[in-house]
Structures are given as C-alpha cells and as structure tokens.
Amino acid sequence: MYPNLLIKRASLTPDRVAIRFNEQEWTFAKLSEKAMGFAEKLHTKGIEKGMRIAILSSSNPTLVVVLHGCMQLGCELVMLNERLSEEELSYQLADSAPDYLLVDDHTKRSLSFTKKFSFGEIENAERSFFEVEKEWSKERTVTIMYTSGTTGRPKGVRQSLENHVMSATGSALNLGVHPNDCWLCTMPLFHISGFSILMRSVYYGMTINLQSKFDAEAAIKEILSGTVTRMSAVAVMLERMLTVLESKDLSFPSTFQSVIVGGGPVPSNYLERAIERNIPVLQTYGMTETASQTTTLASEDAIRKLGSAGKPLFFADVRIDGDEKIGEICIKGPHVTKGYVGAAEMINPLVDGWLHTGDIGYLDDEGYLFVIDRRSDLIISGGENIYPAEVEQALVKHPAVKEAGVSGKQDDKWGQVPVAFVVLKDEASEEGLRAFMKKQLATYKQPVDYYFVDQLPRNGSNKLLRRELFNSIKNT
Template sequence: MNSIETHLPNWLQRCADNTPQKQAISTPEIEWTFAEFNQQTIQLARQLSTLGIKQGSRVALLASNGVPFVVCVHALIRLGAVLVPLNVRLTLEEQLWLLRDVEAVALLSDAAYASRAAAIQQALPALTAARLQLETARRQVSLQGVAPDLHAPLLDEIELEATQAIMYTSGTTGTPKGVIITYKMQWWNAVGSALNLGHQADSDCWLLCMPLFHIGGLSILMKNVIYGIRIIVYEKFDAAIVNRAIREQGISIISVVAVMLQRMLAELDASQQRYPTTLRCVLLGGGPAPRPLLEDCASRNVPVVQTYGLTESCSQAVTLSPADALRKLGSAGRPLLPVQLRIVDKGVAVGPNQAGVICLKGPSITAGYDHRPDATAATIQDGWLTTGDIGYLDNEGYLYVLDRRSDLIISGGENIYPAEIEAVLLTHPDVAEVGVCGQPDPQWGQVPIAFVHLHAGSSLTPAELIAYATQRLARYKVPRSIYLTPPLPHNSSGKLLRRELPKLL
C-alpha cells in the first residue's frame, strides 16, 4: 500500500469547506458553524505550537465536557500531537502515575480543574502547562497568555495509521494500560456505525452527555466531523435537561448507559411527557442491560439499540440494528461491518449458543497498548483481541453478552476492577487479606464492597479503612461498605474466590 492510500483530508476542514454555515456544535454557552469551529481549531493549534507542541507530542488534557475540550482535540489533530485525556475523577496520585507512564510533555486544563492542574504542575515541574479558556463574549477558545505561532506547520491531512489518542483503561489485574487509538480506528468505527444505524446528514443531531475522557464520548467527536452532523454537548448528565433537549432541539441519536436511561424514563414519567419521533436511536452501552428496562422501553416505543464495545474497540464493535431492536430484545446485535467476532472457549472457537470469551478483530480494533509488549501479547494474538467478556452467538449470529469480565464492577457506566481496590487496601499494615466484589445498587447499578481479614490483634475499624481508601482511590472506587471477616475463601491453588464473597454477608 503506498502512502497516499493511508491519508485523508482533515475531517473538520472538509466539513468547513463543504457546509461552512451548517451548525456543527452547540453547548449551553455557545454555538458554532463548521466554518467557525474550524477557525477556532486553527487558532488554538497555533497557540499550542508556541508551547512547543508538535507532531508526536503527548499532550494530557484535564477538562470538563465543553467546547474548550472539543476544540483542543481538533487542534492537536492539526499538529499531529497525541491526545491523552485524563479521567477527571481520578485522584492526584493516579493522574500523576498516568502522566509519568505516558511521558506527557504538556498538560492543558480548564478553569474547572485549575487547582488540580496546579498540584500536578508542582509535582511535575518539567511538564509544560497552559490554561484553556472560553471567552463567551468573543465566542472563542484560547490559551491564557499564549501568543499564536503564525508560522506553525499545521497538517491538512490525516494519516490513518497515526496515533490519535492514548486512553488509559485498567486491565483485569487493575494495572492501568494506555490503549493506542489510531485515526484508522476512529474512521472505521464511524463508517461501521453509520452503515448499521443509518446516516441522515441533513437532520441527524447527536446529544453527547458521556464523559469526553471515555472512548464513547471521544468517538462521537470524531463522528461529528466525519459525518458532518451537529452535536450538542452537555457538561454533565441531567435527566431533565437531556429530556428537554430531546423534545425541543431535534435530537435524533443519544448515547447512554442503563443507569442514565432509567433516570430519563423516571423523569419522563414525572413530567408526563413522551419522546418525539425525531429521536430515532437511543444507543445503550456500558454492559448488559437489565431485561425489565428493555421491556419498559419497548412498551413506550423508545428506540433503544443495544451496543457492545470497549476502549480497545474504539467504542462500538457490535450493535443491534434498529430493525431488530424488538425481535432480538436483550441482544447486543451483530458485529459492525469492519469487525470480525468469534466466541472462544479454552482456546477453541465454539459454535452457536455456546458461551465463551468474546474475541474481536478488524481495523477498528487496537493493535496494542503503549509500551506494554507483555500486555499486548497476552491480549492480542494474530490480530484477535481477547476481551475477557463472556457471551454467546445465537443461530443467526447475534451476540448476547452474559457478563462483563467475571470480576468487573460497572458502577454508573464506570469500570471498577476489584484487584485495584484490593491492592490499595492491602497497603494498610493492619490488613492481612482483602476481597472486593460488586453489590447491586438502585442508583448506580453496582457499587464495590470489600471483605477484609485483619492481622491478629488489630483494632482497625471499617470507617478508618474507608477513610484510608478515600485518600488513595477515586471516589467511585471507594468501597461503599467494608466488612471485617475471618479468612477469605480460596480455591485449591490459593486463588481468591470472589464469587463466594457475597455469601459472607
């Protein structure tokens, strides 16, 4: 393949050329056409160039959902720099670890995270830091106190094989790994999604209320400029605000997880409203959906379309066609066109209706983890990604996800790995052993709880241990409850039996 076949015109620039006056993005603070959006991106890219950011630079972004985040993503694309979005819910120590691990050269932040950015800069003084600001009166995003480099070498093309982002995810061992996200992955993910869900260039509007530091949010930013459609971005999810936007702003597609959808339906009942027919797709991800929720949506004619994906698959890998939403209730659908899928048990592909590990292959699947050849080799063989998730294919090839990784806890759409929490609690000198599992929760779907066996003679209390964990873990990872127990259950080889932990209650 020669080099010209691996390049495409810059996606945002092409939208600005083809539909300059079409509305591209709106938030409660601002609205931009594609022409305005593109111009803002170029201006910010020139400021970033002044900081020394160039092709290949790894740039961390600590910001809330909003136009500064969005413009920054595209400005980095113009420079060929690599985006490293930081999960804003992590602790300072967790964020510092990621910045060191990825070898970031710069940190960009917004006003909402000014104090955290200052703490990071104090700990890592060699890191170049700058503040993103939204000037609503002038309708522009800029870097505070940074002059633009008018001679910055901006890229007019996108190299599909180049790395667009490195997004950190915890593996089943709880050790964070940087997933390499290329432009090729974003492109084929967008193409596969459009071929499945349909593409209505003149009328589609995607509501984005998922965190932009997750692949689900970031991939929508790419679809915005690949499809040339409008997106509406909210800083946080609020069921009443989202429902009002669906009714009043022509939303046609929204991406949510089960907890969000449950709150939307509850608010809909409270306000005695219905969704308009302009809403053609509620893309539901984040783990297996409760069947009662799907049945409730079916009875209301809410167009829920289940999807299955992960960071390593650049968001969607398998999605249910809208035409099959009722016929295949509970299924995540069939693989998107670029994706191959097989179910493997004990290293062998199995037939229909046999459960096993879900494995994926294709141009929208990552080639590996940043400077983690061991993790890459353990997860990807001959191009096949072993997800660790359990599911089966029915006789028509539709995927049913039985469970996320056997020990994974999904709380409000966030993945929580028990091993990570266990490792933190085990650093307390009074803790002999610890096991963590999920407990059903009406608000979050699941919350982590911990079972702790203390060393003899210890007087440590659960409250003291929770306080200890709070200093070292993101809030959503801190166990809701800690139970002091006798020695924990293990199998014959000494491995902790997490599935037996709830019986200790």
C-alpha cells in the same frame, strides 16, 4: 492517507452547525478557525508535530477546540479522566510520559508536572504560523485512553486515525446518516463513547448538542425539543431518564431515532419500560480497544432480539473462544487497536489477529451477540458459574429497586458466594427482596448478603465498578 478531517469538513459544509452548548452554537467553519488559532498558539509555546499532549478538562466547547487544535498540530492526545484521584492521574502521566500537560484550570488540581499550561495561558499566547498537513496518515496515533483497570493497572490504549474512521464508518453503515442528525453528547469527551461522537461529527457533518455532564432532566428537555435525534448512554443513565419520564407520564417524540446503550448488559426491565415511553433502545458492544462500537443492534431487530448487542458492524468480526456455546468474546477488524503505551507497550493485544476482550457472551443461531458479563467479575460458587449481571437484572425487576450491583466474596464452603448492593427508590426490606429473588433465580445464585446503599461506585462513563462495591458500604 485520509484528508485532514476538520479542514475537509469545514470546506464541505462550512455553515452547518458543529457544536451547540447551552444557548451558543459554532459552525464547522468557525470551529476550524478557532482550532487553527489555538494550534498556532500551541506552536508558539513550543508544542510541535508528533509530541504527546495529556489533556485534563471537563467537557465543554473550549475542550473541543483544544482537541481539534492539538490534532491540527499533529499531536497524540492522552485523554485523562477528570474523575480520577491525583494518585491515579499521576500514574497515567508517568506511564504515558507526555511532553506537555494541558489543564482547563490550574486550581482544580495540584498535579506536579514540569511542562504544564492552562487553556487560558495558551489563549493568551501569540499566534505563530506552521504548515498544516492536508493529509493524515491512517496509522498516526490520535488518542491514548486508559482502560478502567478491572484486572490490574489501567493500560494506555493507542487509537489510530484508522481506528476512529473505521469505527465511525461502521456505525454510519449500520445507523445511516441523515441531514438533520443531531447527537446529544452527555458522555465525557475523555472517554471513547464521548470522543467517538466528536469524530463522527466531523466525519458525517453532524451537529453535537454538548452537555458538560449527564442530567436526566436536561437530557429529556433536549430530546423533547425535537432537535436531538440520537444519544449515547449506559444502562443507569437510561433508567434515570425512564424514572423522570414515568413520573411525568411523558414519552419521547417520533423525531428521536435511538439511544445507543453500551457499557454492559441492559436489564430487560429497562428495555420493556423504554418501549412504553417510545424510546428506541439499540444495545451496543464496544470497548476502549475497539474505538467504540463493534456490534450494534439494528433498529428493525430492537424488539425481536431484545437483550442482544446486535451483529458485528460492517468491517468487524466477532467469534466466541471456548469449547462451550458461552465463552470469551474475541474481535477482529480495522477499528481494533494495534497496541498500548508505557508499561503495557510490550503486550500485543492481538492473538492471530484477534483481540481477546475478557468479556463473556455467546452468538445465537442468527449471529447476534449476547454479552453476559466480564470474565473478571465471574463468581464461581461450588463449581457453578454465577454471572453478576444476571443477578442484577433479577434484582431490578423488583418495583422498589432502582439500581443493583453484585459481587462475590470468599467463602470457606463454596469458594465464593454472591453479595447484593441495592439502591432503593421505594421502601423495601431484606426479607421482601429475599422472597422475591427466590422466585427469580436458582438457589445457588441467591445473594447471601444484602446491603442497602445510597449509590453504586461508577467510573467516568457511569459504568458499574463491581470491584469497589464493598467500599460503598463504608461510604453510606
């Protein structure tokens, strides 16, 4: 059993700031009070312990209250990605079969669901007493989050209280916990990278500076103010901040400890530029099935092991499955999910206790993990393996290239060949890029076609969606 996290935190540090948003802030005592009030109003509406509640909302303080309120009531939370289409959301609702759907605003979506309330409707309800659990079972499902569906239909991943707590504990043992810690949260709360920050906040007693969405200028302003000590990001977010900093010849202050970058390999070009701007970048590797981080590069290794996602956190274990040095990354530990819901419920995610991730990587002689690519994105051309991330990293070394995505297309002669999709920040020609790439990579890795696009397709957490790259041609 674990203590009721929010009640325990509010009793330990009631006056410490839990959430900042724009010019407002809420202490842990105030957050606990508002969450309990919302839980009692949910109870009035017929929502009870053990029910499954789907939630569709932007990231804001009200959502934080709603999430904590549902947890106080003992509900399972289905975290819906508000960037999905109505068809995609309808699938996840049908698959997860929630008892109720809560939305921040009815006017945003026309989703047909019988038992649906807006946050406002709940707020207007009367409060009714219920017995709050002072202890929570570590096996209870706290959240259900859907995978990005890179190899088919998205799967609803169960994340238990133990998964979240052990993930937060492993991160704390790696990064340390300090009294002035403040995490800038620009990642969506419906995603594990955002929700895990929320869990760390109550577990550590840490302040969150919350932003509804990522904006490079706004993020930099927060960090330069000296109040923020850490943030989570993906590679494209790091690049956008670097571009702003370089244009203004600014660097991050010494008060900022690190940006934790996950969601895929980070181009070495970005890492080198970050060093010049005093940005400690700690690459990390994790997924929905592991409740966030599994490995993270320690700060003292940031330069020596540039490009690595680090070593496994204290309670995690990683091995490579395959006969060669490079193979599928497999993970074991108390932060790993025990299963799925809906159509995937009968699938056991573990094989002899190990989660097979579908990601390709290797461990070096010192046990540091290097993530190469998704197995599903691998391009096999004439019997040779081509990793899109390697080609993308070569492309972004070109001074005119802002972002790059690479995908394979069918070819009668070679089976598959790589194709490049490029977002430019300065003028460049296809001929110039071809000449540049000839010096970077072997002939068989060279993109056969180049498409210049305005933007690359990304999911709610800004991860590149390679499977949708060809659709980006139609949208330019």
